[in-house]
Amino acid sequence: MANYFDDNDDLQYYFDKGIDWGPLVRATERDLAGGEAGAASLAETVDGYRQMAQMVGTFVAQDVAPAGLVVDREGIHLDKGEAVVPKRMQAIFDQIKALDLHWLCVPRELGGMNSPLLLYFINTELFARADVSITAHHSFHGGIALAMLIFSIREGSTEFDGATITKTRFQDAIEEVARGDAWGTMCITEPDAGSDMAALRTVGEQDEHGNWFVTGQKIFITSGHGKYHFVIARTEPATGHGADDPLAGLGGLSFFLVPAWHEDEHGRRHRTVTIDRIEEKLGHHGSCTTALTFDRSPAFLLGQRGEGFKYMLTLMNNARLGVGFESLGVCEAAYRMARDYAAQRPSMGKTIDRHEMVADMLDEMRTDIQAIRALAMYGGYHEELATKYELFASRIGGKGELETKQLERRAKQHKANARRVTPLLKYLAAEKAVEMARRNMQIHGGNGYMQEYGAEKLLRDALVMPVYEGTSQIQSLMAMKDALGAIMKAPQEFVKRLAQARWRSLSARDPLERRVAKLQHLALDAQQFLVRKTATDKFRSLSDKPLSQWRHAFLEDWNPKRDFAYAMLHAERLTRMLTDVAVCEILLEQSRKHPERADVLRRYLVRAEPRCRHLLDEIQTTGAELLAKLQDDRPAANAAE
Ligand SMILES: Cc1cc2nc3c(=O)[nH]c(=O)nc-3n(C[C@H](O)[C@H](O)[C@H](O)COP(=O)(O)OP(=O)(O)OC[C@H]3O[C@@H](n4cnc5c(N)ncnc54)[C@H](O)[C@@H]3O)c2cc1C
Structure with missing residues (x-):
């Protein structure tokens, strides 16, 4: 039986040896003293994670991968203001719901499985190997539920009994998303502001009763047919060092959660966010990319006004790591498709994988995939520990001041590690996804250009990876700025x-x-x-x-x-x-x-x-x-x- 987890030795290495599970399990179980609370034992817990990855490995290989070409051909369209998705796509999301996969990382006390985010990222790779556009939509479920929780903890609107959550601000929405009955989005891009976030024009305004409203247009929004939009909007004039400062506009931004509709007592949907269109794209057809209009849409402010850029970075850091894992899945798909084809296609007296140039390409692909996975695991691991330690230190608190300081110190160290590799991972994985998908097509020769083999679809899907979640050039600017800034x-x-x-x-x-x-x-x-x-x-x-x-x-x-x-x-x-x-x-x-x-x-x-x-x-x-x-x-x- 095909299984994308079991057939991958490099992934097995991380599960068995490469990941230091101890700190991650303890942080996930919120058991920093090193006890066993909530987890029977480290080995048993990790075994549970492995079983989950194996289950996902089978599901994506058997149900998601075969649906990819069908979903790609049918695409998503708009009908009376709502998105209509292919039946096959709907069936996959019904199965995901039945498997409770959106609950994966939601804390136990909120009804979830309380797994580490790293396991979610590993699943992301497995999903993306099957179909990256379906993966993109999947990630706007659990990822959004977690973001709601993290933002609420950070702003102080989540209540705890010790380390156990008793109440959180968006609890109903988190549960709705985790059940698979809703999903969310991240709304940044506008017609005149993509990489240049300082140029954003969408505004957030407050009425005399303190209610917030968001007005503006956002474009290219993934899963924009969803219910919960995280929106970045301007609430204050730009700050900074005058007209010369290209980053001046980042200062006056705030972060909002904007529900797209409410339902009346008869269950009728009343939209407060309009889907203007579904973008027609080169590939990535299982992902619903939309243009949205917010017209005094009722909104909830997250954190303090003016803190929008900071909040958005939290979401974006994880999203960039997520794209790293997505790209890794694309690379794995491209490499395996190319390798298998080359092993059975004869040319000039031998199979083409025996020809030096093809063998060289395949060898480099195999090695690069292991390199990307090393970066991805490292980045995912450190970002998760940084976030968890930071939240413990600031909101739950250690047992004493000393412990809190220790947590802060650890959070800082993990954050520095994650910050260093996140742009590098996004850069390398996304660029390699395109390179490998292109090589796969080349290795398929004329067949690669034909639809039935799936190589051309993989390349069309891969091409967006170096664009969304910050282009490769923006990742490079960030990496360069950090490296040279540290020297100065x-x-x-x-x-x-x-x-x-x-x-x-x-x-x-x-x-x-x-x-x-x-x-x-x-x-x-x-x-x-x-x-x-x-x-x-x-x-x-x-x-x-x-x-x-x-x-x-x-x-x-x-x-x-x-x-x-x-x-x-x-x-x-x-x-x-x-x-x-x-x-x-x-x-x-x-x-x-x-x-x-x-x-x-x-x-x-x-x-x-x-x-x-x-x-x-x-x-x-x-x-x-x-x-x-x-x-x-x-x-x-x-x-x-
Ligand atoms: C399929 C898809 C899904 C998307 N999903 C979302 C989503 O869910 N939410 C969302 O908010 N956005 C989304 N986006 C938008 C995406 O994040 C932007 O397209 C991306 O950030 C680039 O912005 P832009 O398109 O305005 O390009 P521009 O910013 O105009 O960039 C164009 C080119 O110029 C380069 N460039 C720009 N500035 C610099 C600079 N200072 N130095 C060097 N080079 C530079 C860029 O690297 C790029 O190559 C999506 C896009 C696509 C295609």
Whole structure:
């Protein structure tokens, strides 16, 4: 019987050895003292998780995967203002409901299964291997229910008895979503504001009785035929450092939960959010992508006004990790389809998987999938612990001040780990999903271009991965900003890291550690070069200014549009290097504990080493001409800066 969990050795590795389940189970059971409350034993609990993943592995292989092509062909359409989904799609969601899968991570006291979010993410990979658009809709159920709970805990509207939840603000809605009777959305994008969230125009207004209303248009909203919309809207004027500051608009945003309709006593639906249209897309047809109008739609403010960007980041961090796992599923599907086809297709006296170029492609795909999974598991693990420890520390509290401080410290450390890899995961997994789906099609030759094999559908579905939840370029800007910002904040620390990497690259006993250290050194060299170049350019720009202005200009007057152009130009190259380093560090750690993982690291290093050398060369030698041209072509208003 086909099972997407059982047939995957790399996934088994994480379940059996790779994931340190102890802290995750204790945090999920809210048993920080290390006891057994709620969980019979660690081994039994993890076994329960494994059984769940196995059950999902069978379900997606047998029921979801075969439905993919049918759902893709039928798509979703609008009829009298409501979305109509294919029967096959409805049947899958009826089964998901019957399996209680939306309850997976909902706390036990609210009726859920109280599983860790990491298990949900693992299921996301399994689902996405079967069909990524159906997965996208699935994730707007349980993920939204959890978001409602987390936001309520964070704003202080959830009540506890010890560590047990007794009441939470959106309890009815959480239960409705977990039952599978409703789902939600994340509404950010507008016609004139996608990557540039500071340009959002939707507004939130309060009447004299304190009631909130949201007005505006949102586009490209996944699962927008749902009932509960998380909406980001402007409630205050933009803050920031004047017209030059491109991020100024982020300050005045607030976060709302907006129900799309209410029902009267006869069960008739009265919409307060209108579906304008269902977007016609290249692929991803099982996912209902909508344009929505909010016209003084009654809304609930979450947290404090002006905190919208902060709240949205919580949702987005998890969503980006989720897209990492979705993309991993797409990669796995592409690789297996390509491998199986290549193994049986003869050409010039042998099957095509024996031809060097095809064998090379397949080998790289296999290794990259293991790299992406390493990043994904690491990111998911640390983000979950960071969130849980942070919520315990701020809302439930440890047993004493000391314990609370410990929790805060741990939350900070896990957060730093998650923050580092989240944009790298989103970047790598999404870009590789496209690359692998494209290779799969290529390996299928002419058959790949035909509908019946499913390779062209996989490519159409994959193409959205580097776009939604923040494009690859936006992920790169975030990764670059964090890396270079850390150097500027603590230059001594950077110098130390550089020296350590150099020392380990020469003297570490383990040859693999030496190679990883060399890679780290290359990435640090790239960062050093970008910081130096930024500082030199800044000095150069001061040459026609009076000396008395230099101190202020150099220490306080930094403008992202003007001063970081060179670093921004190379942000994607730097991100690829940072990704290679992060993957190798995680794999090195694994291979220290489990020697069989050294093979994965070795295979990855073989490709990462020449790639990073080349990227460093590109960063150091290209782009000056283009930047000069951009500078010369500046519109007059900017040129006057
Ligand atoms: C199928 C689908 C589902 C979606 N689901 C949702 C959803 O549920 N909720 C939601 O709110 N949105 C959703 N989106 C919207 C998606 O998040 C945006 O499309 C995405 O953030 C990019 O925004 P944009 O389309 O406005 O492109 P733009 O922001 O206009 O970007 C266009 C190009 O310019 C690049 N670019 C922009 N700014 C910079 C910069 N500073 N530096 C370098 N390059 C830059 C981008 O990387 C991109 O390549 C969805 C989109 C699709 C296609």
